[in-house]
Amino acid sequence: MDHPVDLETLKTFEFDRILSESTTTGSIYLLGKLHNESAIIHLQRTILSADGASELVKHGLEEIKVFLDNRPYFSAHALLARSTSSLPDLQIKLIWPATEIHIAKYTLxxxxxxxxxxxxxxxxxxxxxxxxxxxxxxxxxxxxxxxxxxxxxxxxxxxxxxxxxxxxxxxxxxxxxxxxxxxxxxxxxxxxxxxxxxxxxxxxxxxxxxxxxxxxxxxxxxxxxxxxxxxxxxxxxxxxxxxxxxxxxxxxxxxxxxxxxxxxxxxxxxxxxxxxxxxxxxxxxxxxxxxxxxxx
CATH class of the missing domain: 3.30.428.10 (HIT-like)
Known part of the structure; x- marks a missing residue:
């Protein structure tokens, strides 16, 4: 039986290990199983358009947590306001069923x-x-x-x-x-x-x-x-x-x-x-x- 790729299917993901990750691109490859078949899920932060970024700063943030305050430099983590989001937070790619060749390719x-x-x-x-x-x-x-x-x-x-x-x-x-x-x-x-x-x-x-x-x-x-x-x-x-x-x-x-x-x-x-x-x-x-x- 071919299961659909939807939210309910992704909720059944049984995590095995991290294959690789990049802090530069905000990207991570996870290996696990979906319905007893090997699966690779790639999660990455989406890229904002210029218009989307400026609108996000003005109206799309729910909270910021400053963790570096050394004027003139500041760094903070931000939480997005759920009510504003026409912009997706994550881009998801799925390889399912994943072969050993796929797993080797995305392994650090x-x-x-x-x-x-x-x-x-x-x-x-x-x-x-x-x-x-x-x-x-x-x-x-x-x-x-x-x-x-x-x-x-x-x-x-x-x-x-x-x-x-x-x-x-x-x-x-x-x-x-x-x-x-x-x-x-x-x-x-x-x-x-x-x-x-x-x-x-x-x-x-x-x-x-x-x-x-x-x-x-x-x-x-x-x-x-x-x-x-x-x-x-x-x-x-x-x-x-x-x-x-x-x-x-x-x-x-x-x-x-x-x-x-x-x-x-x-x-x-x-x-x-x-x-x-x-x-x-x-x-x-x-x-x-x-x-x-x-x-x-």
Whole structure:
């Protein structure tokens, strides 16, 4: 039986442990169970718009508790007045049922730098990718086929080889433009990661860049020179996608050197199949043990 995702379901959450947390972003990942299935719940304070913040200060606070008073500097904790709240306090994301791969991804862990040659890619990474059951990325295919999230799609081209979709990433609640985060999903299911890109894909990458600029401007009034377009390696899921993020976005964890590759650089290189790629890999990642074995 599929249980609905609602308040009553969340009240049944059986907490196990904290996977990771960030005081900078006000974000925390909790592991537990919902109806005897592993679940990851991500809680994060929502980002206020400028208008919302000023209104909150004037009319939305019930109480403040000053814990630092050293003029001219003050710090306080505030309680929101319940009666004013058209603004949500929390953004909640849920992964349910969560696999061991999901749990490893969101667990705070040691990271190491690895160098992946073309030979190691063939020997270590390809078998890892092919070990996943086909339904691992069925959620992506559901979006591409219009079965899920159709109302969130901002741009759609259904051509099987040159088409792609643009939609808001689930990490963005669409309230603050400086936190803008879009994702581009290609229609071509043979491109699993940037390792599969060839010179023949350069026209596709250029169309993605151009349309991302157009969509961000037309829908959100964000200029092209305010956008950072990049590709993750290793990616979270093996269907080629491009991240489109406002340059002032403060959550830089997914944009670090060694993980994020700028789309402009990818277009210029177009020889990625033979390159050695160096990146950070968590010791809980499914590839880590195989890399260790291949290095011995």
């Amino acid at each position: 862990q040691e990271r190491v730098m690895v160098s992946e040659t073309a030979e190691k890619y063939a020997k270590v990474v390809v078998p890892y990718i092919e070990s996943f059951p086909p339904d691992r990325i069925q959620w992506v295919y559901n979006i591409l086929e219009g079965k899920k999230e159709a109302d969130r799609v901002l741009y759609r081209d259904d051509d099987p080889s040159r088409g792609f979709l643009i939609l808001p990433d689930l990490k963005w609640d669409q309230t603050s433009m400086t936190a803008l985060y879009l994702v581009v999903l290609v229609q071509d299911r043979t491109i699993r990661s940037l390792r599969d890109l060839t010179r023949d894909h350069v026209p596709l990458l250029r169309r993605i860049r151009q349309q991302a600029f157009i969509t961000a401007k037309e829908v959100f009034n964000v200029e092209p020179n305010k956008l950072r377009l990049f590709i993750h390696y290793q990616p979270s899921y093996y269907h080629f996608h491009v991240h489109v993020v406002h340059i002032d976005h403060e959550n830089l964890s997914g944009m670090m050197v060694g993980q994020a590759r700028l789309l402009e650089d990818i277009i210029s290189l177009s020889i990625l199949q033979q390159m050695t790629l160096t990146y950070a890999l968590g010791v809980e990642h499914g590839l880590y043990a195989s890399f260790l074995a291949a290095s011995n």
